[in-house]
Amino acid sequence: MKINAKLGGVNALPRSPALEKLTSAPFMIMGADVGHPAPGLKNQPSVASLVWSYDRFAARYEAMMSIQHPRQEKIDELRTLVYRAVDEFGNRNKGPPKRIVFFRDGLSEGEYAGVGNEEIEDIKGAIDDIWRDKRLNMGKPEITFIVVGKRHHVRFFPRNRDEADKSGNCPAGFVADHGVGNPAVRDFYLQSHGGLLGTSRPSHYITLRDDIYRNNTDELQDLAFTLCHSYARATRSVSIPAPVYYADIVCSRGAFHFNPAMGYDAATFSSDEDAFDLERWRKNFKDRHINLAMKMHFM
Numbered sequence: 319m320k321i322n323a324k325l326g327g328v329n330a331l332p333r334s335p336a337l338e339k340l341t342s343a344p345f346m347i348m349g350a351d352v353g354h355p356a357p358g359l360k361n362q363p364s365v366a367s368l369v370w371s372y373d374r375f376a377a378r379y380e381a382m383m384s385i386q387h388p389r390q391e392k393i394d395e396l397r398t399l400v401y402r403a404v405d406e407f408g409n410r411n412k413g414p415p416k417r418i419v420f421f422r423d424g425l426s427e428g429e430y431a432g433v434g435n436e437e438i439e440d441i442k443g444a445i446d447d448i449w450r451d452k453r454l455n456m457g458k459p460e461i462t463f464i465v466v467g468k469r470h471h472v473r474f475f476p477r478n479r480d481e482a483d484k485s486g487n488c489p490a491g492f493v494a495d496h497g498v499g500n501p502a503v504r505d506f507y508l509q510s511h512g513g514l515l516g517t518s519r520p521s522h523y524i525t526l527r528d529d530i531y532r533n534n535t536d537e538l539q540d541l542a543f544t545l546c547h548s549y550a551r552a553t554r555s556v557s558i559p560a561p562v563y564y565a566d567i568v569c570s571r572g573a574f575h576f577n578p579a580m581g582y583d584a585a586t587f588s589s590d591e592d593a594f595d596l597e598r599w600r601k602n603f604k605d606r607h608i609n610l611a612m613k614m615h616f617m
Contacts, residue, residue, distance in 0.1 A: 320617045323550040332547040336540035345417040347371040349561025353569030365572030368399040369564040392433045400444035460529035467522040487513030510546035511557040577602035
């Protein structure tokens, strides 16, 4: 399955009304994450990733990386990454997207108003920049920004055995959007995967901006559940949407892009007096080879 994806194949094409709504016009699905060095490693950079779809079925993705100061959750170069992604999408599809759905992994509840809104402004800024540079006179794309979280203690249980799956958990596709959410934001819980062992943990989705579905929670749930079926490494639905999964994989692969002499993620502990030199790390970081473009090399 991984080889097929790397060679340009597609393992599955999930369909749903929410995804069909997107396919009526050019669109991009984006996923972003930030990976941090191991605990105790204070003077090593964090790796940020952005993945984006470039086909009309949201099944194939390209990936980009950037490095930034340690343990910083906001993606410093998001504006540049989104600019590059929209530009490459336009070159491949003979036109810019009209809709962008952005899934952001890793934000805590206290970062919604700060980091989340700042990154939304970065996305809007990137769109403004490329519209100005390319002298485009068409309307700018609608943006939907969703935070996906797994670090919580919420669990759901079926009321009786008849409503449970084989592992005793709620079946894949279970949604909770009333009575358990955050009163300050629009959110829902989606348990998109079937349990194998133990108690399944649902994913928490928080909508910070929704121009596309106009805060129609049912359609957002439908889209999220659909994308959980397009993960190219699995034959069943997974716990988070595929672009979020891919962004996490790209971050974890960041260690392979540094010069080995830098000792990234090595089991050494830095003293507080050591100065962090971001430019030095950037000079010893290499992005993927140009021949791997549009080939899902991260699989």
